[in-house]
Amino acid sequence: MVRQRLEPYRLRQVILHTYQQWKANAVLIETTGAGEAVANDLYQRGDMNIIPIQPKLDKKSRMLAEVGAIEAHRVHIPDNAPWLAEFEYEMAKFPEGKHDDIVDATSQFLNYARKFSYGAQTMKCRVTPIYSPYY
Secondary structure, eight states, X not given: OOOOBOOHHHXXXXXXXXXXXXXXXXXXXXXXXXXXXXXXXXXHHSSSOEEEEOOOSOHHHHHHTTHHHXXXXXXXXXXXXXXXXXXXXXXXXXXXXXXXXXXHHHHHHXXXXXXXXXXXXXXXXXXXXXXXXXX
C-alpha cells in the first residue's frame, strides 16, 4: 500500500513501479483530477492495461453496492497482510473516518470484478490506493 500525496509525475512513476512489482494484469485509475492525465499518459505507452474508472455515485453508495460480496465471504483479505490493521480500521470507520481511500479503491475494484469477472469464482488482486493532491 502506498499512502502518499504525489505530484502527477511521481504518481506515474509509483504506478509503473507497482505495476511491474506485482506483475499486474490491469491498473484501475479513477479519471478525476490528475488521474485522467496520468491514465492517458500510461495508456499511450501501449504496454499496460489501463482501466479508466469514472465514478457515477458517491463513495458511500459505491461501497454499499459491494457490501454483499464482503458479507458473503467472496472477498479474501490475507490474515498476515502488513496493511491489514490499517485496512480494517479504515473500513470500520467509513464513512466517518479521516481517510477513505482504501475503502474507495476497494469498492472500485469490487465493482470492476463483479462486472468483468465473467462468472469467475475467484479473482486475485492487489488493491493499491495511491494518492495525489489533485484528486
